[in-house]
Amino acid sequence: MPALIFDCDGVLADTERYGHLPAFNRTFADFGLPVHWSEADYADLLRIGGGKERMASLLTPDFVAANGLPAAPEAQKELLAAWHKSKSQHYAAAVEDGQMPARPGIVRIVDEARSAGWQLAVASTSAESSVRAVLEHVVGPERAAGFRIYAGDVVARKKPAPDIYELAIEDLGISTKDAVVVEDSENGLRAALAAGLKTIVTVSSYTAGENFGGAALVVSSLGEIDEPADILSDPLALRPRGEVTLATLTAILESLEAKAS
Structure with missing residues (x-):
């Protein structure tokens, strides 16, 4: 899965x-x-x-x-x-207090992944209580209940070390070829790549100028119909049209399998 x-x-x-x-x-x-x-x-x-x-x-x-x-x-x-x-x-x-706006496309892609039977997780260096609060705020308590959360001090080394992603892959019971990560920073990307994971970067207000070499896709956000994503780097020629969808994620995994074969 x-x-x-x-x-x-x-x-x-x-x-x-x-x-x-x-x-x-x-x-x-x-x-x-x-x-x-x-x-x-x-x-x-x-x-x-x-x-x-x-x-x-x-x-x-x-x-x-x-x-x-x-x-x-x-x-x-x-x-x-x-x-x-x-x-x-x-x-x-x-x-x-609702002071932090959800980023475009998160709820949409979560619903697409859930419907297709994908596992969902968050891997963060922030405290677990903070991560859980943000997740519930963004996707709602019912959706959040279906996530695994890996956060805080559960690993010895934090990003850009790969430890948090290695823990997630082991706990989820999958191989690296069966997961896609969504990150926003160079530190996060380096952590995911070091764990062998394909990664989409959705640049944020503090990270737009960072080096995202090695990412499968770099976009301004995951996108919505009324707030489409801009493509900043597309080395796999995925060409998402305004929205990063489950089809985009599947194409990333298929590109990894094709490269391996």
């Missing part, structure tokens, strides 16, 4: 700009930290996989000393956990 595996942030919804960045900044204010990440700052920080890891980048010796923060590794680990818990709460509130 084939599988369609989505990244979360930037793929299901434009969560980075409208969810994660404001949540980080509200957390810094909560803890009295002299930090406020701009959109430009955050674009650079997205090269670091994982929210805790991005916050950990603040803990330079100078920053720690200037702000009276603990220097011991275990104490810093506890501090990061407290920061991340606060950030997750702010993020969940933003999801509940």
